[in-house]
Amino acid sequence: MPLVGNLRDFALHDFLYLVDRGYKTGSLMLNRPSTDDAAHLYFDKGKLLSVVRPQRRERLGELLIRLGKVSPQQLAQALQTQQMNNARPLGQILVEHGVIGQRDLQFCIQQQIEETVYELFAWRDGEFKFQAGQKPAPDDVQSLVPLPVENLIMEGVRRVDEMSRIKERIPNNDMIVRFVDRPQEKAANINMTADEWRIFARINGRSSINEIADKIGLTPYAVSHIVFGFITAGLVEVTRPTGGQSSKAPVAAQAQRVGSTPTRRSAAEPAYVEPPKKSLVARLINRIRGL
Amino acid sequence: MQTVKMVISGAVNAGKTEFIRSISEIEVVSTERKATDETRLLKKETTVAMDFGRITIANDLVLHLFGTPGQRRFDFMWEILSEGALGLVVVVDSTRPETFRETTRIVEFFNEMRPAPYIIAANKQDKDTAWSPDELRLALRLPEQVKVVPCIATQRDSCKNVLLELLYEIMETAKEG
Numbered sequence A: 001m002p003l004v005g006n007l008r009d010f011a012l013h014d015f016l017y018l019v020d021r022g023y024k025t026g027s028l029m030l031n032r033p034s035t036d037d038a039a040h041l042y043f044d045k046g047k048l049l050s051v052v053r054p055q056r057r058e059r060l061g062e063l064l065i066r067l068g069k070v071s072p073q074q075l076a077q078a079l080q081t082q083q084m085n086n087a088r089p090l091g092q093i094l095v096e097h098g099v100i101g102q103r104d105l106q107f108c109i110q111q112q113i114e115e116t117v118y119e120l121f122a123w124r125d126g127e128f129k130f131q132a133g134q135k136p137a138p139d140d141v142q143s144l145v146p147l148p149v150e151n152l153i154m155e156g157v158r159r160v161d162e163m164s165r166i167k168e169r170i171p172n173n174d175m176i177v178r179f180v181d182r183p184q185e186k187a188a189n190i191n192m193t194a195d196e197w198r199i200f201a202r203i204n205g206r207s208s209i210n211e212i213a214d215k216i217g218l219t220p221y222a223v224s225h226i227v228f229g230f231i232t233a234g235l236v237e238v239t240r241p242t243g244g245q246s247s248k249a250p251v252a253a254q255a256q257r258v259g260s261t262p263t264r265r266s267a268a269e270p271a272y273v274e275p276p277k278k279s280l281v282a283r284l285i286n287r288i289r290g291l
Numbered sequence B: 001m002q003t004v005k006m007v008i009s010g011a012v013n014a015g016k017t018e019f020i021r022s023i024s025e026i027e028v029v030s031t032e033r034k035a036t037d038e039t040r041l042l043k044k045e046t047t048v049a050m051d052f053g054r055i056t057i058a059n060d061l062v063l064h065l066f067g068t069p070g071q072r073r074f075d076f077m078w079e080i081l082s083e084g085a086l087g088l089v090v091v092v093d094s095t096r097p098e099t100f101r102e103t104t105r106i107v108e109f110f111n112e113m114r115p116a117p118y119i120i121a122a123n124k125q126d127k128d129t130a131w132s133p134d135e136l137r138l139a140l141r142l143p144e145q146v147k148v149v150p151c152i153a154t155q156r157d158s159c160k161n162v163l164l165e166l167l168y169e170i171m172e173t174a175k176e177g
């Protein structure tokens, strides 16, 4: 059963998240009758393989010539080789001919894919249809290794400016931000802007959006926007502040441990933390000795 | 779940990413690569890869390792990241004297802020051209009480040793209980 809908309701970055988490293989067809535009994205086990814009399809050889990596003669030779023992990927032949290095080739392809996806993030509407199992055509430009999508998700979310989208995930700015269980698996694929870094470094499972905003001098909206990106990329989650008897026990326990209620802290208050307890340090030492 | 953090700082190319990668539970793949001008135009802002590692201490306790970005543009991260940190490691490429001045700048910042105990990791000791920890201490004009520990960031045991040396320092300032 194909998944169908409109980007107005389910944005491309939402879809990338679904594909990533769902480990999906198949094609996402985007159609925009208003501008007579279309795009096809191909995924392999949750990672992106290829993006094609049918109206201005560019084959690998054309891409490499455009980037000045390959001359028309070199391409003609490689295509000849390809015809003689067919079905071998052109990229592989160019690498074997010593025309381009494997890394350089991958870099060009990846760049092309990413840039195309960035363009697609600008589409506020458009029909989409996901069909499982579909593969790109042999002469479509394909990444040599499937690309993780977390970084693309973050880049997509940076372009979202609709408050309502953000409110769906972050109903108010007293929500507490904390890391998901294994954030580093996702974090490994993400590059951050300066402000994103600022916020990322303050996530501790105790501070709310408002408190983080206070401390770094950004508006709560700006912080919630960025946290929304982290949530979408699967790095963090938000929980309600604990009024004592919340369903989220771990947050309650933490708030008690530091002896503070999650109220807003004034920016003037020094941020220094007390020295840790010896028992805590001893636990760290024991564990690291045992590594 | 309680999380505590340590910060791995140092000049560009010192070996911060390598250090975190070696000691973390899950391989930290740094995705940093040079963007073409075209990508830069398409992207809204410059971004920087983060180094982020984790060591599970127990069911209820996790240690996070944060690497600071090497470029100067991201200097402000030192302060933010070191806030609330248990301790800091300043990694130095012992083979490249041209980075010592930058390292001193970082060390001075931490001396002034005193956010937490710190030690110097004299990295890349596997290379012939590496300055020894003692030489580095002099070159960086480090106060006597600051530890300089030899390090090979590509080796886990070596990183482990650096963290332990830092933890012994932290233990000195820890409070009873």
Ligand SMILES: Nc1nc2c(ncn2[C@@H]2O[C@H](COP(=O)(O)OP(=O)(O)OP(=O)(O)O)[C@@H](O)[C@H]2O)c(=O)[nH]1
Pocket (backbone or CB within 6 Å): B010, B011, B012, B013, B014, B015, B016, B017, B018, B019, B069, B070, B071, B123, B124, B125, B126, B127, B151, B152, B153, B154, B155
């Ligand atoms: N021989 C040797 N090489 C090392 C060692 N530590 C790091 N390197 C190498 O030095 C280079 C830089 O290491 P990174 O870990 O990327 O340095 P970094 O501090 O994260 O650099 P930036 O993020 O650019 O500031 C890499 O090529 C590493 O493989 C070491 O102990 N010995």
Ligand SMILES: [Mg+2]
Pocket (backbone or CB within 6 Å): B016, B017, B018, B030, B051, B067, B070
């Ligand atoms: Mg690095």
